[in-house]
Amino acid sequence: EIVLTQSPGTLSLSPGVRATLSCRASQSVDSKYLFWYQQKPGRAPRLLIYGTSNRATGVPDRFSGSGSGTDFTLTISSLEPEDFAVYFCQQFSSSPRTFGQGTKVERK
């Protein structure tokens, strides 16, 4: 099983700054099958990015994804108040589907 390790665990930032979230895989992931989700308290996760770098429908362009192989990144170019949440990466390059443990982006 591919283990996804996200870092940092918590990111304390102010609105307007750039956020960079990392997702490292225990073995190579086909970039077509790397996804990012956002989750707010008490809510279901929301798909942000599919195929490493493609924004899902309705996702603002301040969210971008990049990476290949074992290292992937989600970048939020300028944090808006509604972006403070937990972010998960997920892979389906090989079964079973696995999620990272999450990065919490909190307001400084």
Place this chain on the structure above:
Amino acid sequence: QVQLQESGPGLVRPSETLSLTCAVSGGSVNRAYDHWNWIRQPPGKGLEWVGALDYRGSTSYNPSLQSRVTITAATSKNQFSLKLTSVTAADTAVYYCARERVEGHFRGGRRVYTNYGMDVWGHGTTVIVS
């Protein structure tokens, strides 16, 4: 617009079977080439994939749960279900169903597939084992 709604008991006794259903509206569990997933989230923790069913009825499960989990579809009702046997307190979680959208198209004489991720989620249902 596809919508999903989980339902089932909120309280299950230890050693018994957890049974949940996900009703699909605005779409079809038969839609090629989608996958229908169950994901759970223990209190204060991350997401754990439980298993999935594809449009043909083929299943795949998390190896850590494989001996206890079954996912089936009721196509006439346009819903899919999760059964988890011999539950313990460790199975206490919010359980989500989610559609994983997959599109197939021909390119260069071959069918290729694009996985658009888990783009539709239910609101989640809390199951407590106690």
